[in-house]
Amino acid sequence: MEYNFKEIESNWQKYWATNKTFAAKDGGDKPKYYVLDMFPYPSGAGLHVGHPLGYIASDIVARYKRHKGFNVLHPMGYDSFGLPAEQYAIQTGQHPKITTEQNIARYREQLDKIGFSFDWDREVRTSNPEYYKWTQWIFIQIFNSWYNNSSNKAENISSLITEFEANGNTKVNAVCDEDVKQFTAAEWKAFSEKEQSDILMAYRIAYLGEAYVNWCPQLGTVLANDEIKDGVSERGGYPVERKLMKQWSMRITAYAQRLLDGLDSLDWTESLKEAQRNWIGKSEGTSLKFKVSNSSLITHHSSLHIEVFTTRPDTVFGVSFVTLAPEHELVTSLTTPENKAAVEAYVTQAKNRSERERQADVNKITGVFTGSYVIHPFTGKQVPIWIGDYVLAGYGTGAVMAVPAHDSRDYGFAKHFGLPILEVVAGSANGTLSEVEGSYDAKEGKLINSDFLNGLEVKEAMKKAIAEIENQGLGKGKINYRLRDAVFGRQRYWGEPIPVYYKNDIPYALNENELPLVLPEVDKYLPTEDGEPPLARAASSWKYEGKYDYEHSTMPGWAGSSWYFLRYMDAANGSAFTSKKLTDYWQQVDLYIGGSEHATGHLLYVRFWTKFLKDLGYIAIDEPAKKLINQGMIQGRSNFVYRLSPLFRYSELETDKVNLPVMFVTKSLHDKINTNSLSDFEKNNIKEQSIINFKLLNPSAKEEEIGFLNFKSHALHVDVNIVQNDVLNQAAFMASRDEYKHAIFFTGEIEDYICGHEVEKMSKSKYNVVTPDDIAEKFGSDTLRLYEMFLGPLEQSKPWNTNGITGVHGFLKKLWRLFYSPLQGGAQGAGDVALNISNDEPTKAELKTLHKTIKKIAEDIERFSFNTSISNFMICVNELTDAKCNKRAILEPLLICLSPYAPHITEELWKQLGHNESISTAPFPIHNEEFLVADSVNYPVSFNGKVKFTLELAATLTSQEVEAIVRANEQTIKFLDGKEPKKVIVVPKKIVNMVV
């Protein structure tokens, strides 16, 4: 009887599916445990071995928790709206829905083969109308909400309207647009519907507002930053410009502080939390107004001033100029006639540079003088106003007070344009700023040259400066965040329609009973000729009540994924996004596993929506996931062949006319041939080099036979599936392409053709993709699962290398033999042997092996150290094999411990032991300390390499007893170097911890 993994695995997969073994119950006595994977986008390429890594880890935890008596929710679904299917639709005309369904079918097939314990009854697909109906519903809730700073949460917009009707907006403390005008209750009532709508829009959390976006006119769409390379679109290479556009956005900035605070309560890695903190980018400072002094301008603008934001109010006396962003609204009015031409040229140039481009050459200092001045609020001196693109329009006020002595960017600008540098913090070593040193940015030192701040430490100076600024009404303490509102509209087809229609130019949200607003059919998936989104193509027939236009943008990719963890709790609910009862039961995700690339995207948005839904009372939790683990990426290991191509030919031999065959050299020859660059060839004797290279290829050739032909070679990816241990399967390679049919291989000293290799991203184009199907076919899914976990720590990135897989596969075979081999007379090959299980009492040594394993495995799983736990299984099975132990009392608990890792083989063997129930319902065994103490330990301890003593322990002691013995031995330890023994003792680490 052999370990026939193919039959075993397909049988058990069928069994689990028909019996719904892993369906979660919505309640009961057991404690709940929610294990979630980040759901995949079903791409056309299918899964490669890297994708299931996180799923295997979460499945192990899910299965383990079931054994431990938890009611486990472990669902899976698809993030099925997205760009690739749409791109494919544009090229082929095939509806993205069809592409997506095909891809999902393929994913499902692959996932099933690995033997995951997902509860498929709860599957969600973000592109299903039954699902996105509720994504739209949540959008409407957000649209109908405003953020009340007083209660510090989102509230329904009706409470705001009530307030407007009673008191106007003067007492409202809300997160809203900056330019909202003040009005009274009477004024509010007098506003037209359009005016009221516009005002409310400035308060809504989902709002239509102006935002700078990357606009590509040729493609007719907004592009995300990662779709732009060097200022042109990645696709097509068209120029991209920054454009102020009306866009749907979400006021995520209202939640900035709560998103920051919430991190403290989460069990996420520090690096991930830090990434979110940096992204939110809180900075505390103050706003400060500078009055414009030009007499010529003042006639038009009697109280013109520039407001800046600074985190260093203490350095206010060091201000030597003020810089505006090129987009700053006052640029035009502040420019004097003599500077007009230069400023306009500069602004136009800056406008045409994308933000990315601008960031690319940050070292290049550019700027222009406006000709105007502001008055320094404390010194009364004239301070010039400059324009510079190192100031960003979107952050703070779009204007900075430049203190070149204490800010490196201001310093660079001042140096470049010869502006004065005034030192106000004595911090540098000699107390004065030297020319070469650059700015002194540290927030340490005493203030100088600063009037009323002189002599104060930076921190005190900050407080005093802010107090004085507030006192004189020049500005006030302020907190700024780097986080921007999230742009929500996309000019795409394959996404959720935004459930809004326009009536008399006023946007209205649909009613709940009108959802879902189903994605309409279109003839083409491209934008219209006049730049409207693809949905505009359906507009003639797709109208609200047959006459009002719908919003033509769709939602971004992150919409559907921002709440899916809630839908799994109640996936079939037709009357609510999920019922309160079930969110109360399942609460937070207990363990969330996914890639770290979502650190500042998905993981921020899902936290935002969770907090929002809590504010409105729909759910009770504030954070989506308590514990989060980022699995590492599995990279591909690419192989290369090196093709020769002629570099120089000597016309004397007329080798030009020779029809050269396709030739390849091995890695080592490639390295030798290409050591010299082209210019070196020219410098040296080409003929000589040719001979050297030719001899490398053909050592036996005589000199006079050598044609004067020189070569270079270049690397080509070769399919890793026809390479084994870097040795090329030449026959398979020659058969792979017509061109290679008669290829010649130069292999040097050895016979095999050795390929080069490199670790790269796993991708089709690099021919380095290994699929889980290939592995399962050869070794089985249990082996695949074990091997992926055995590869190394879960959170670490690592290259895939199939070489070591025989180790874990051999382990499973060995386990199988514990049940089937007669366990005597040594190894028998394929000898047909029967199931051979004994009911004998296990020996103490066998029990020790088992209990040691139970303890370690449980600990390993609890700390997500799956690789070490597999090692511990191997040790266990090796010991049992050595002991020829085929006893039920040992093997039965062992199978339960192993079943989270290798569910198929353990189910099968469990059945062989006579159980009718699935192993997944068996309780996890409990280890017995009694068996864990060593029989006898000799443990040499040395101090300073001089004193040694040996600790000997009797058999079967508890850790307390061992500790007592060690304490009793205290006086035997003396130090030869005369030192007093401080704390004493050392105990064998495998028995007890250090005793203090």
Next chain:
RNA sequence: GCCCAGCUGGCGGAAUGGUAGACGCGCUGGUCUCAAACACCUGUGGGAAACCGUGCCGGUUCGAGUCCGGCGCUGGGUACCA
């Protein structure tokens, strides 16, 4: 530049401050076989040995891969954020 993570045999990697290198791969030698594959058993950080060994320098400690200070390198994130 800033932030984070890491650096241990030929390789992937183990080690609550307590015998560094568990476990696996690879490699040695052997058993089985006509032979190969499979399987099983041996050995395997370096060194003849004394000893030396966890990126480098220093510190704390009876004792450091582990803790502290500094440096170097690798990988990741992020960036004119005032």
